[in-house]
Amino acid sequence: METYIHTIDCNNLLIIFAIVALTGIICSKVSEKIKIPDVVLFLIAGMILGPSFLKFIDISKYGVENQLILTFGSAFILYLGGKEISLKVLKKVKISVLLLSSVGVLISAFVMQSIIGFTFNTSYMTALLIGSIIASTDPATLVPIFNSVKINNKVKQTVISESAFNDATGAILTSAVLAIILSGTFSLKSNLYELIIMVVVGILVGVATGLVLLALVNDKPYGIFKEYTPIVSVLSVVIAYELSTALGGSGYMSCFIVGIITGNKKNFKLWLSQKHYDTDCHVVETLGTICRMAIFIILGTQVDLAVLGKYLIPSILTVLGLVFIARPISVLVCTIFDRKAKWNKREILFMMWVRETGVIPAALCGIIASMKIPGYEIMSSVVFMTILITLIVQGSSTKFVAKKLGLLDEDDKDSN
Template identity: 25%
Template structure:
């Protein structure tokens, strides 16, 4: 039954994802629907033992997300765009986390920590939906600073939110960060993670110079290394952040390995993406969704407006027209991959609010992914200027 479930997941996700694309919707929506249909809530055609592997598969998908995010970053472009990239990375995400913290505490009766954890799950934007559209814009006669900014900031946004999420999850599990010793432990884990990623990247760059090593072998070594360092923090006797090590590895390799790994990682991600979103759909509690969908939708929309205010604040001093700033706000709407990767971790950790967090995360994907894609595609020509040196006013 496991192999049959494996085949059903791939075929169902592939077919419904393609149908979603044909009707101009993000493929991930079709994959989630495939999971709902195949999962325990409806047909129950997925073997339970396969669902037990879901946490491991999602963790691997998270590793791939961080590596792809690092590989997509161009340090020179980030420096060129300056502080605007930093603002757009931090402010909208913090605004949305704050909104969910308030709404979750006052409306859903969550504790402040649980509400903040909910916000950290949903706050990340989706490069999977944004980046392909920005790459297309780069080939058009529009202001090139817009896609460069959104590609860089959306990737950094994911990394920031994942760091916040892991810290809040530890707090929710009772692992206090209040003492100076524990704060220093967190800081050392960040520093050692970044240094480890940089050091490993130096080794890979050395390997990359040897032509006798086949490119596929290099890719296998890179993937194996990501799997090892991503879980090493649970084995090492000192503070170490595996997620930051993967991110640092990707950023440092971006200049030397980006073109070599692009096509291979794209193929790998296609399979991982189907697995990730179909399994997310299979875990969705339809009962919880039906009983509370109205209030959940209101909370998602309210938090989204707060996020958009954060985007405009982040771009307040940017040298863009008001229409271009509005397009950036539209581009910062869609949620997808990060929510699918970490949305169930609170539930798997045994938190009481875990099922609610997962349900709202999936609903946020279903609402924001098609909405953001529609707004970006529909208003691109009317909002983006062909003038590469826009003024601040219309």
């Protein structure tokens, strides 16, 4: 009887996977036609397929599997985000990127804590947790946008680099706040110490894992696994995450660092043949696409329409606070002190506007919502509306804003 039940569960999971994959493919094709980010359609499709509508997918029955998909998916997305970082370009704007992805995230989180505390009249720590989740931006969304919008490279690399770094920072901050909520105790000294340990260990494990595993797929002299580069890439994410977590570090930070090393292998005197490089890119990008589909569709299935309706107005007010208060303050504070980058007013205004919320906040929200901690319904509503509004409004208006601010390259201006 027990074996029969397990067989049913296994079959149901396979059906869910098939539905998610097919839905994701259809949504991706539709998004190309109607010119809006695919993740918006993933979210809406998840709502339709979930318990609120058609009841095709109810991931709440599969707690472990849900955690596995969201944890691995977010770790792998961070790895891909790290691969987008160009250390050569990063050197020119490193102060701004460092400040935006650290101080900027903290400013956004604490400003949003005040706004959420006001709009929802919720506890300080619950508001800070939600603020931490939505404080980061999304490289997985920004990269495709900037591929279609030709903007000056300094601004482009700064925004993409910031989004990749602050995803890791946002994940670490969220983990730290969640730990305080679950333990019920707060000590500035001990919690700050734990946060530093998470970052330092995460970086060290990421560097070590990235260098060792990259050497194993290197053309020479130690590349004994170069034929299996895509598999090693996936393994590097799993190993970095698990090893870092076991040592008290941030698994998310480790995966991000592995991505940076992989994406800048020539800086570390490591080489990969074009054949193996192309194969690796194809496999990891495909897996990354599957992860994005799964994360957003699963998040959509967890949205309760009754709860969303209940919290709709305060959620919209919260998003407006994020876009027009928290983000401008964090960008202004973090760029005004970087004299070397020589930011002008138009570039700063553009960076204030571009802050799409995406994969990592969605994954973190899904993980925490499944734990049913106090305030999880408010969190789900805020994160859902933040993703929806920022992607539809800000994502679709990026080119328009860049054009109005005179930041488009000449060839892209001609195409308008």
